[in-house]
Amino acid sequence: MEMEHTTQTAPGGAGAGGASPRSSGNLLANPFVRSIILSNILLQLGIWVRNFAILLYVTDQTNNNPYYVSLIYIVEMAPIFVFSIIGGTFADRWKPKKTMVWCDFLSAVSVFVVLLTMIYGSWQAVFLATFVSAILSQFSQPSAMKLFKLHVAEDRLQQVMAMFQSLMAIFMVIGPVIGTFVYQRFGIEISIMIMGIMFLCSALVLIRLPRDQEKEPAKEAPNFRKELVQGLRYVWDSRVLRTLLVNFAAAGLAVGLIQPLGIYVVLENLGKEKDFLQWLLAANGVAMLIGGGMIMAISRKITPQKLLAMGMTVGAVCTMIIGWSHSVPLTIAMQFISGLFFPSIHIGLNTLILQNASQDFVGRVMGALNPMFMGMMVVGMSVSGALKEGLTLSWVHMLAGGLFLLGMLVIVPLIKMAGGRQTVPVQPESAGR
Secondary structure: OHHHHHOOOOOOOOOOOOOOHHHOOOHHHOHHHHHHHHHHHHHHHHHHHHHHHHHHHHHHHHOOOHHHHHHHHHHHHHHHHHHHHHHHHHHHHOOHHHHHHHHHHHHHHHHHHHHHHHHHOOHHHHHHHHHHHHHHHHHHHHHHHHHHHHHOOHHHHHHHHHHHHHHHHHHHHHHHHHHHHHHHHHHHHHHHHHHHHHHHHHHHHHHOOOOOOOOOOOOOOOOHHHHHHHHHHHHHHOHHHHHHHHHHHHHHHHHHHHHHHHHHHHHHHOOOOHHHHHHHHHHHHHHHHHHHHHHHHHHHHOOHHHHHHHHHHHHHHHHHHHHHOOOHHHHHHHHHHHHHHHHHHHHHHHHHHHHHOOOOOHHHHHHHHHHHHHHHHHHHHHHHHHHHHHOOHHHHHHHHHHHHHHHHHHHHHHHOOHHHOOOOOOOOHHHOO
């Protein structure tokens, strides 16, 4: 196929003939972007129905038992730590389209097996549905990023990341409503069935993608341990990726510190009832949606490292003000402004990763960096309550704001680099390339 030759140009260059998906003026005219976006919409529908249906079902079955409620989040987040780097390593080895199709198909199969188990066996099988799909997503997500690296022009990557962030923001607003409605109207069996159908439809959408490029035969037998170590060394030997590692850690810890404290901002600082929290979250969610759209419009006019630094700076200021504010309008305004700029953090980070990771290492780079953000977020959430008791609500927000500023400061040296990237990604000698 002509596409398979035209996409192997230098980053940011158009393929021969000028009509390849990489050089397309309209991103949605690119079959890879169009299909992966549609696939992601279907997956988000299935995931949000799953998340809220299982949450409500488990609370109904256990009379709001906190052990079982926390178990939902454990089975959803644990695979990120255990399987992220493993999935990334295999994603670099396997063909990305085939990997994504098989992951969605196997997720659908597992969901229907869980459904049968629930009907004829134990209700606890619902945890397995979340666990299996969370594991498989650690293999499919890096594969999607790899397809973007291969088939989207480098100067359009930030726009693609903005599209994805906008999509996530939309589902953060409507997802809980959809999930709650489906469960309350149709029950857990139909909810699980809808999840399986969405995964199956996603696999069918991805099948329509052009076939994967054929790789050159490996000179030596695949060695998982060696490939994993090569990926970790690749991240460490790259100045940009090493900087992003620190940035991921600072941002994750900051988000983790303040995430559980929203209810206390409402009760202690604003003197409102706890259900007022929904309005703060709504302001933040709507702003994230608007912010993603704004970044999509200006993505080709601002570098990702500037975008990331801007998001971290605004996040720091808004977090500190929220911690000290006793004014309802001011707090809502800060939540809105924070949400408006928060997408720039994720968009900037993901764009910098794709720009600085060789296509042979995209999966392993994602697999190494993502657990850093999630891990530090979990650490922050774990110590947040204790810090609030030892310090004050306001000073915990100051600490979180300081972490955002630290994340901004480590990015500053990258702003001086051409395009915020190393023109030749680090290739460790041990990688055998």
